[in-house]
Amino acid sequence: MALTDLAIRQAKPQDKPYQLADGDALYLEVTPAGGKRWLFRYRFNGKPGKLALGKYPAVSLADAREKATEARKLLAAGTNPGEAKKAAKVAAKEASANAFEAIAREWHERQLPRWTPDHARRVLESLEADAFPDLGKVPVTELTAPQILAAVRKIESRGAVEAAGRVLQRISAVTRYAIQTGRAESNPASDLAGALTAVKAEKSPRPTPQRSARVLPPPRCGQCV
Numbered sequence: 001m002a003l004t005d006l007a008i009r010q011a012k013p014q015d016k017p018y019q020l021a022d023g024d025a026l027y028l029e030v031t032p033a034g035g036k037r038w039l040f041r042y043r044f045n046g047k048p049g050k051l052a053l054g055k056y057p058a059v060s061l062a063d064a065r066e067k068a069t070e071a072r073k074l075l076a077a078g079t080n081p082g083e084a085k086k087a088a089k090v091a092a093k094e095a096s097a098n099a100f101e102a103i104a105r106e107w108h109e110r111q112l113p114r115w116t117p118d119h120a121r122r123v124l125e126s127l128e129a130d131a132f133p134d135l136g137k138v139p140v141t142e143l144t145a146p147q148i149l150a151a152v153r154k155i156e157s158r159g160a161v162e163a164a165g166r167v168l169q170r171i172s173a174v175t176r177y178a179i180q181t182g183r184a185e186s187n188p189a190s191d192l193a194g195a196l197t198a199v200k201a202e203k204s205p206r207p208t209p210q211r212s213a214r215v216l217p218p219p220r221c222g223q224c225v
Contacts, residue, residue, distance in 0.1 A: 003028060005061055011036065026068040028056065038064040040071050044080045051081050098183050100143060100174065101127075101136030107177040123170060130155050130167050140178045145188040149195055161197050168192060 003022040011020060013034040019027040025041045038053035053059060053067045071081040096102065108124055115123070134151040135143065148171055155164035172189035179187060 003061060008036065008056060008061060022061070022065070024068065024072075026053075026064060028064075038067070040068045040081070042071065042075055042081065044075065044082075049080065049082050051085065095139045098139045098141065098178075099137050100140050101132045103140050103178050103181075103183065104131070104136075104170075104174045107174045110177070126163065126167050127170060130163070131171055135171070140175060140184045143175065143188050145191045148189050149192055152192075152196060156197055164196055168196065 003020055007020070008028060011028070011030050013030055013032050015032060017029055017031050019029050019039070021027050027039045027041065029037050029039055031037075036056040038056065038059055040051040040053055042049050042051065051071055053064050053071075056064075059067070074081045074084055104127055105124075108120070108127070111123075112120055131151060134154075135147060138147065148168070152164045152168045152171075155167055168189060172187060175184060175187040175189050178184035
């Protein structure tokens, strides 16, 4: 019989691990310590395999059944679900290492010898506040100019036009560093020149006659003090 949430919750630990079958090769394993995890058993090219689908209750009964269904689809397509899971983990790890935030923090660390502590703090705080929330988890190879523009325009919308320009410059520096270290091939931030609101330069007042009056040097006199 198929499992129910009630049966899963009531399953008690025993001296040895045991399994409760849900059907179609999906099982719940209960450990002596009381832990519960989902397993999917399969055969690929005649060899047995076992795929861990997660722990209960983080992975619910419905979630486990959905994951088992996806594994069956992979098998039907001629793919080993265990190997597919390993490949997905490797890809996720690489994506995390190449995420914009990871590279930005590495870039920031490299600049510390050149910067004052106060400037280094301001740079990192600006990225943490205005770049990482929208761009931090995006692999640097997948960053696009519209994504970056949307992030810096949020800063503009606060009226912080100069801050938006500085953050854009820092994003560009990070992506340029990614290119230099072989983790990106293009810098989409460089395509945004002129996209932000220009900062109006304040005009200096015209010199008045008093301001422009020539100041004469003191007389050369041996008796002057």
